[in-house]
């Protein structure tokens with residue numbers, strides 16, 4: 001399993017990089033679970049990481065706006081992202097999700113950039129699409145990776161909203177369709193044994209490597225610890 005760590009600035013990105021993160025995922029938690037950061041922050045992180053690891057950019061917790069999302073993806077690509085992650089937050093139907101993801105994949109066609117469709121394990125409380133539908137939608141839309149995160153960052157974990165069996169079904173369905181997978185959402189050290197059984201391609205974190213409070217800063221030693229445990 002690879003480790004994706006979500007810094008908010010260059011300093012945190014260097015802690016993530018030096019701690020052994022495999023993907024440096026630039027986001028802006030002030031704007032939500034998958035809040036987008038500014039292009040110059042993505043660019044700054046890209047320059048600081050010097051090609052040692054790929055850069056991911058969160059595009060936002062989206063409502064149903066395929067054109068806006070496709071343009072945001074294009075912008076993140078111009079800023080240097082190697083992965084673009086869109087949160088299907090206020091996206092309620094399979095048709096809406098398919099149109100969103102098809103538009104993003106089309107806008108990045110011919111570029112060496114991975115498209116990530118992210119659903120939310122707590123989809124019922126935010127009235128969003130069930131993430132278990134994403135592997136089929138993602139395959140149709142031509143995305144590279146499907147992901148689950150929590151939509152509300154209130155300390156409740158993905159494991160409180162989806163059972164291990166649900167997550168195994170999600171991962172196996174996606175892998176059978178040739179897609180990569182990521183699981184995130186207040187992952188704790190105690191969740192590592194379950195994640196090893198589930199075997200997603202990537203584990204996505206922030207809070208755990210900030211020492212539990214995601215509003216503080218990423219600590220290199222916690223990234224090192226997590227990396228060695230997974």
Ligand SMILES: O=C[C@H](O)COP(=O)(O)O
Nearest residue numbers: 006185186204205206207
């Ligand atoms: O993409 C990963 C998320 O930033 C996870 O954040 P979290 O571990 O604080 O829920």
